[in-house]
Amino acid sequence: xxxxxxxxxxxxxxxxxxxxxxxxxxxxxxxxxxxxxxxxxxxxxxxxxxxxxxxxxxxxxxxxxxxxxxxxxxxxxxxxxxxxxxxxxxxxxxxxxxxxxxxxxxxxxxxxxxxxxxxxxxxxxxxxxxxxxxxxxxxxxxxxxxxxxxxxxxxxxxxxxxxxxxxxxxxxxxxxxxxxxxxxxxxxxxxxxxxxxxxxxxxxxxxxxxxxxxxxxxxxxxxxxxxxxxxxxxxxxxxxxxxxxxxxxxxxxxxxxxxxxxxxxxxxxxxxxxxxxxxxxxxxxxxxxxxxxxxxxxxxxxxx
Amino acid sequence: xxxxxxxxxxxxxxxxxxxxxxxxxxxxxxxxxxxxxxxxxxxxxxxxxxxxxxxxxxxxxxxxxxxxxxxxxxxxxxxxxxxxxxxxxxxxxxxxxxxxxxxxxxxxxxxxxxxxxxxxxxxxxxxxxxxxxxxxxxxxxxxxxxxxxxxxxxxxxxxxxxxxxxxxxxxxxxxxxxxxxxxxxxxxxxxxxxxxxxxxxxxxxxxxxxxxxxxxxxxxxxxxxxxxxxxxxxxxxxxxxxxxxxxxxxxxxxxxxxxxxxxxxxxxxxxxxxxxxxxxxxxxxxxxxxxxxxxxxxxxxxxxxxxxxxxxxxxxxxxxxxxxxxxxxxxxxxxxxxxxxxxxxxxxxxxxxxxxxxxxxxxxxxxxxxxxxxxxxxxxxxxxxxxxxxxxxxxxxxxxxxxxxxxxxxxxxxxxxxxxxxxxxxxxxxxxxxxxxxxxxxxxxxxxxxxxxxxxxxxxxxxxxxxxxxxxxxxxxxxxxxxxxxxxxxxxxxxxxxxxxxxxxxxxxxxxxxxxxxxxxxxxxxxx
Numbered sequence: 001x002x003x004x005x006x007x008x009x010x011x012x013x014x015x016x017x018x019x020x021x022x023x024x025x026x027x028x029x030x031x032x033x034x035x036x037x038x039x040x041x042x043x044x045x046x047x048x049x050x051x052x053x054x055x056x057x058x059x060x061x062x063x064x065x066x067x068x069x070x071x072x073x074x075x076x077x078x079x080x081x082x083x084x085x086x087x088x089x090x091x092x093x094x095x096x097x098x099x100x101x102x103x104x105x106x107x108x109x110x111x112x113x114x115x116x117x118x119x120x121x122x123x124x125x126x127x128x129x130x131x132x133x134x135x136x137x138x139x140x141x142x143x144x145x146x147x148x149x150x151x152x153x154x155x156x157x158x159x160x161x162x163x164x165x166x167x168x169x170x171x172x173x174x175x176x177x178x179x180x181x182x183x184x185x186x187x188x189x190x191x192x193x194x195x196x197x198x199x200x201x202x203x204x205x206x207x208x209x210x211x212x213x214x215x216x217x218x219x220x221x222x223x224x225x226x227x228x229x230x231x232x233x234x235x236x237x238x239x240x241x242x243x244x245x246x247x248x249x250x251x252x253x254x255x256x257x258x259x260x261x262x263x264x265x266x267x268x269x270x271x272x273x274x275x276x277x278x279x280x281x282x283x284x285x286x287x288x289x290x291x292x293x294x295x296x297x298x299x300x301x302x303x304x
Numbered sequence: 305x306x307x308x309x310x311x312x313x314x315x316x317x318x319x320x321x322x323x324x325x326x327x328x329x330x331x332x333x334x335x336x337x338x339x340x341x342x343x344x345x346x347x348x349x350x351x352x353x354x355x356x357x358x359x360x361x362x363x364x365x366x367x368x369x370x371x372x373x374x375x376x377x378x379x380x381x382x383x384x385x386x387x388x389x390x391x392x393x394x395x396x397x398x399x400x401x402x403x404x405x406x407x408x409x410x411x412x413x414x415x416x417x418x419x420x421x422x423x424x425x426x427x428x429x430x431x432x433x434x435x436x437x438x439x440x441x442x443x444x445x446x447x448x449x450x451x452x453x454x455x456x457x458x459x460x461x462x463x464x465x466x467x468x469x470x471x472x473x474x475x476x477x478x479x480x481x482x483x484x485x486x487x488x489x490x491x492x493x494x495x496x497x498x499x500x501x502x503x504x505x506x507x508x509x510x511x512x513x514x515x516x517x518x519x520x521x522x523x524x525x526x527x528x529x530x531x532x533x534x535x536x537x538x539x540x541x542x543x544x545x546x547x548x549x550x551x552x553x554x555x556x557x558x559x560x561x562x563x564x565x566x567x568x569x570x571x572x573x574x575x576x577x578x579x580x581x582x583x584x585x586x587x588x589x590x591x592x593x594x595x596x597x598x599x600x601x602x603x604x605x606x607x608x609x610x611x612x613x614x615x616x617x618x619x620x621x622x623x624x625x626x627x628x629x630x631x632x633x634x635x636x637x638x639x640x641x642x643x644x645x646x647x648x649x650x651x652x653x654x655x656x657x658x659x660x661x662x663x664x665x666x667x668x669x670x671x672x673x674x675x676x677x678x679x680x681x682x683x684x685x686x687x688x689x690x691x692x693x694x695x696x697x698x699x700x701x702x703x704x705x706x707x708x709x710x711x712x713x714x715x716x717x718x719x720x721x722x723x724x725x726x727x728x729x730x731x732x733x734x735x736x737x738x739x740x741x742x743x744x745x746x747x748x749x750x751x752x753x754x755x756x757x758x759x760x761x762x763x764x765x766x767x768x769x770x771x772x773x774x775x776x777x778x779x780x781x782x783x784x785x786x787x788x789x790x791x792x793x794x795x796x797x798x799x800x801x802x803x804x805x806x807x808x809x810x811x812x813x814x815x816x817x818x819x820x821x822x823x824x825x826x827x828x829x830x831x832x
Contacts, residue, residue, distance in 0.1 A: 043415065045661050046438045065809065130596070135592050155592035244785075248595075249781075253782075261781055262778050
């Protein structure tokens with residue numbers, strides 16, 4: 001304890017500087033966690049948070065009762081893995097391309113154009129999708145018709161939606177991720193490249209032996225951060241594109257949308273919190289596990 | 305180096321713990337002050353020497369309505385606040401939920417404990433459920449003191465209908481209505497194509513078929529067709545939902561209220577979904593209907609839709625509105641009451657104003673409501689807007705017409721907010737159904753076949769079966785809706801899956817629960 005006060009006095013200013021951050025997390029991340037208790041109570045308006053009846057794990061039942069939890073979890077994880085890996089790899093490739101492009105003007109323009117979808121709200125994406133794939137006036141079906149092909153009822157088949165959803169998610173995040181990788185590439189010292197050039201390495205060799213190895217830490221960091229949210233589906237994306245169309249749920253339903261629909265009709269704060277807690281705990285375990293694996297193999301890259 | 309790091313982490317942990325404790329304490333303090341609000345009314349500022357409530361303290365109230373404001377609502381409320389400030393030393397901040405996701409927002413407003421002094425309440429917004437869960441404040445003692453005029457003027461039966469577990473939790477609007485479901489349709493096309501008059505399901509099918517065949521560019525129900533298909537289904541079979549929305553659990557008919565079933569297991573349901581499959585295949589609605597965000601009514605305006613679901617007053621509003629924008633279109637209306645020849649009036653609490661438990665100033669809020677309901681100056685302003693800008697009094701001195709400034713003004717919009725919670729028929733300057741001339745006859749028809757609404761007041765909060773209910777809702781949306789819209793490739797298989805999933809989700813428990821509660825209620829009221 002003595003050490004603690006000593007430490008505090010010695011580095012007053014430093015601690016003062018970190019205080020706002022600590023307060024921020026305390027107020028916005030840690031304090032609200034008290035609400036987790038909702039997951040174990042039967043909410044009543046008189047009781048509020050701590051006065052409501054404690055009912056143990058009953059709120060979690062609805063997740064298991066329907067027997068769909070496994071399918072939902074699987075969908076959520078697979079979609080997220082697709083988002084994370086396809087997304088990151090494409091971002092990496094784009095970043096390398098951009099960094100090797102010579103013209104500054106062209107480079108900046110491309111970068112901005114790629115970034116734009118990031119600002120498009122999912123509500124609009126949902127509208128795009130409907131207008132692309134709807135039966136009567138959809139762009140795709142109009143084109144098929146022009147080519148003399150029979151129309152395709154997108155909304156009656158579940159198969160195409162996996163790809164549509166992954167495509168739009170990747171499309172939307174591409175510019176943002178590219179910028180992160182581009183920044184990492186820019187921080188690689190020119191000396192490496194020059195040395196490699198003198199040794200006669202061509203552009204592919206330089207990318208393979210200099211850029212890619214130098215980007216591994218960034219890649220792992222981004223993947224780790226993304227894995228934490230692997231059970232948190234992109235609710236906006238799925239909800240805006242699929243909405244309440246039960247026809248498509250089989251291959252497009254994720255935990256978030258399931259929970260939303262279950263509770264939208266019979267709003268129950270206890271059950272909602274229970275589902276959120278399930279997602280968080282699962283995500284937490286996942287991050288810790290993946291991090292442990294990375295620490296075992298490449299300690300420097302581990303998050304903590 | 306290593307040592308230093310551990311020390312820092314000790315410190316961080318300590319600080320975090322401290323923060324958590326501190327915030328937990330403040331939370332407790334807040335909770336403690338909560339009940340005070342409800343205890344004070346009877347003792348606090350109840351009776352001054354003159355017997356009039358004390359309004360010496362200036363108060364700002366927060367009110368919530370459903371739906372969206374009118375562009376001029378801010379101006380209107382500012383006008384109103386001037387009057388209120390003079391008369392009651394009060395101002396009101398009027399908020400709206402907007403129609404988008406209103407149910408979720410409404411639920412959240414009540415559960416989050418936001419300080420709200422008055423909120424719209426209704427049977428279709430789960431009034432009975434929220435009241436029995438204790439989301440609203442009981443008003444029995446407050447009403448005679450703070451809203452005496454309302455207390456004496458509202459009919460006794462209306463208060464009875466607002467009573468939950470022996471207490472009144474809302475002030476019902478005094479505006480008796482019939483709001484049966486039905487379909488508005490292009491009557492001019494029916495005449496043009498020589499199709500039969502719509503009197504039953506077969507003639508309706510013939511109409512839809514005739515329109516689709518003669519006009520290939522038209523999709524009869526163009527947009528989201530779920531409401532049309534679902535209300536038609538319920539009304540055609542005469543299934544009655546119990547205690548608000550009870551999902552797939554219904555009373556088999558009005559005359560057998562105790563015969564409570566889950567309709568997907570009936571033979572009628574099987575026949576129905578087979579018929580709907582033929583409807584969908586004929587193109588009465590599009591295959592993307594469940595994903596569409598378009599209202600079928602908008603397609604009627606643009607000339608590529610023919611049918612739209614509306615309740616009777618809503619149909620009037622739609623038809624009158626269409627006359628303004630598309631005078632060439634002639635619409636007809638087919639109320640579903642004609643399937644079984646009875647109509648139930650709405651309960652008084654179909655539209656009402658309630659005070660959430662969290663209210664800071666329930667007394668003042670009731671005083672404002674009393675004024676709003678009974679003082680025509682307040683009532684007209686908040687219901688119809690500002691005279692001269694939004695309306696003018698007609699020659700008869702009672703009804704209203706668009707003001708002179710509205711002529712040739714494309715931007716003019718009738719003042720229209722969800723003012724239903726304080727509506728009173730005697731103060732109303734508008735006829736029901738927005739003055740649609742066909743409505744009087746329809747109202748006569750409804751009155752002649754009127755039967756009391758015995759199903760809505762059954763109190764159901766689904767507490768013992770809430771996980772089953774959540775699961776069943778889910779199954780219904782995933783398997784039931786596509787099936788009932790005829791969008792599945794193989795009806796028999798889809799029906800089997802739907803039934804199996806419902807069983808697995810625990811639909812039987814819900815039927816049992818609803819049966820028990822409904823029978824209790826029917827015993828109490830002597831309904832057989």
